[in-house]
Amino acid sequence: MGSPIQRQAFKAINELNIIDDMAKYHPILCGTIPISINVNHSDLDMIMEVHEPDIFKQEVQLLYGHLEGFVLNELTVRNTPVVTTNFRFGGFEFELFGQPKPVDQQNAYLHMIVEHHLLTANPHIRVEIIRLKELGMKTEPAFAQVLGLDGDPYDELLMYGRTLGIIS
Numbered sequence: 001m002g003s004p005i006q007r008q009a010f011k012a013i014n015e016l017n018i019i020d021d022m023a024k025y026h027p028i029l030c031g032t033i034p035i036s037i038n039v040n041h042s043d044l045d046m047i048m049e050v051h052e053p054d055i056f057k058q059e060v061q062l063l064y065g066h067l068e069g070f071v072l073n074e075l076t077v078r079n080t081p082v083v084t085t086n087f088r089f090g091g092f093e094f095e096l097f098g099q100p101k102p103v104d105q106q107n108a109y110l111h112m113i114v115e116h117h118l119l120t121a122n123p124h125i126r127v128e129i130i131r132l133k134e135l136g137m138k139t140e141p142a143f144a145q146v147l148g149l150d151g152d153p154y155d156e157l158l159m160y161g162r163t164l165g166i167i168s
Contacts, residue, residue: 009033009044012090018046021063025049025056025098030108032139035116037126039133043093047108050098053083060085060096069093078107107154111140114161118143 002010009029013019019027025048032038050056057072060083064070067087075082077099085096103109119126125146132142144153149160161167 003036005033005038005042006036008090009092012092013044013046016064016089016094018094022046022048022059022096026103027096028103028109030112032133035112035119037115037119037129037133037139039130041093043095045108046094046096047103047106048096048098049101049103050083051100053081053098056083056098064089064094064096107158110161110167111154111157114157114166115139115143117161117164117166118147 001007013029027046027048029044030047031045032042033044048056053074057074061072064085064087065072067089070087071085073084075084080099080101083096083098085094085098087094097106097108099106119129128146129139129142132145133139137145138153140157141153143149144156147157147160149156158167
């Protein structure tokens with residue numbers, strides 16, 4: 001059934017109808033709420049596969065442009081063009097993240113898979129991860145610190161996951 005925050009997130013996502021409205025972009029909820037390491041004000045990160053950013057921008061503007069805090073941005077992340085959209089709905093901050101890559105190959109998804117595996121295999125680390133997040137640390141740096149990984153925490157977490165055979 002999920003935790004209370006997961007149930008609230010599910011309700012907001014369903015009321016927004018984002019899964020159906022954005023189906024052609026294969027939306028997946030990533031981040032801290034699905035793996036129960038969320039803190040106050042954790043947002044709902046929806047990643048999507050977007051190959052035509054101009055069409056995507058028009059669609060999100062039409063569907064969500066009227067919502068509180070709506071902001072649309074284009075940027076480059078690790079040499080990849082990205083469109084982000086932020087808005088508030090149902091008590092949550094949403095972030096839509098679209099890039100021209102299948103969702104199951106995007107870093108946000110891969111990080112979540114590795115993090116979930118590590119939390120399942122080592123449940124005792126959950127408390128420390130949440131404590132670090134409550135102090136303002138981002139998720140991947142918190143995992144890197146707890147695991148003793150040096151270097152870029154985003155890259156290191158992926159390499160760690162590949163070494164353990166969690167992801168390929």
